[in-house]
Amino acid sequence: MRNVKILLLLLIVPWLTIPFVGRESLKRFMPAAIFIALVTKIMDSFGEKRKWWKFYHGIFFNSMDFLILGPYMVASIWILKMTYGKFLTYFISNKILHFLFILFGLQFMGRYKIFSLKKLSNFQYWITHMLRALVLYAFQFIKESLQKPRIRLD
Structure with a gap:
């Protein structure tokens, strides 16, 4: 039962911060967040089949979906809002955040039977996170490059 509460908290609490992002930033960065969530789901399924990691059963779907x-x-959304347009800041921020997640978050995830690494080392897992960070930034960059400038008729 404790696991269920933690999974629900992991799902709900981050969304409580979204009003502070702002409506325009949410509209601007939500497509990239959805895209990277889909990429992550595909990578997670692939990695689970290769036994790189193990996800435990959650409520209705596996625990990784909650994450x-x-x-x-x-x-x-937050990292793009705070760093988009400043690639070096974005990249360094991601390196630090993912390093901290691996340092502290993996223990938490294993302790509460959310997920654990199997055939992947911490460093290899960190590399997968950094690759996803590059894909996220690239998606946002391409999306904004393809958008037509809006002409305001005031």
Whole structure:
């Protein structure tokens, strides 16, 4: 039962910060967050089949879905809001955040039977996170490059 509460908290609490992002930033960065959530889900399924990691059963779906739809999506929006347009700041911030997650978060995830690494080392797992960070930034960059400038008729 404790696991269920933690999974629900992981899903709900990050979304409580979204009003502080702002409506325009949410509209601007939500497509990238959805895209990277889908990429992450595909990578997670692939990694689980290769036994790189193990996800435990959650409520209705596996525990990783709670992480993807909660902290991962919301953190993607926040990191883009705070650092987009400053690639070096974005990249360094991601390196630090992912390092801290591996240092502290993996123990928490294992202790509460959310997920654990199997055939992947911490460093290899960190590399997968950094690759996803590059994909996230690239998606946002391409999206904004393709958007037509809006002409305001005031």
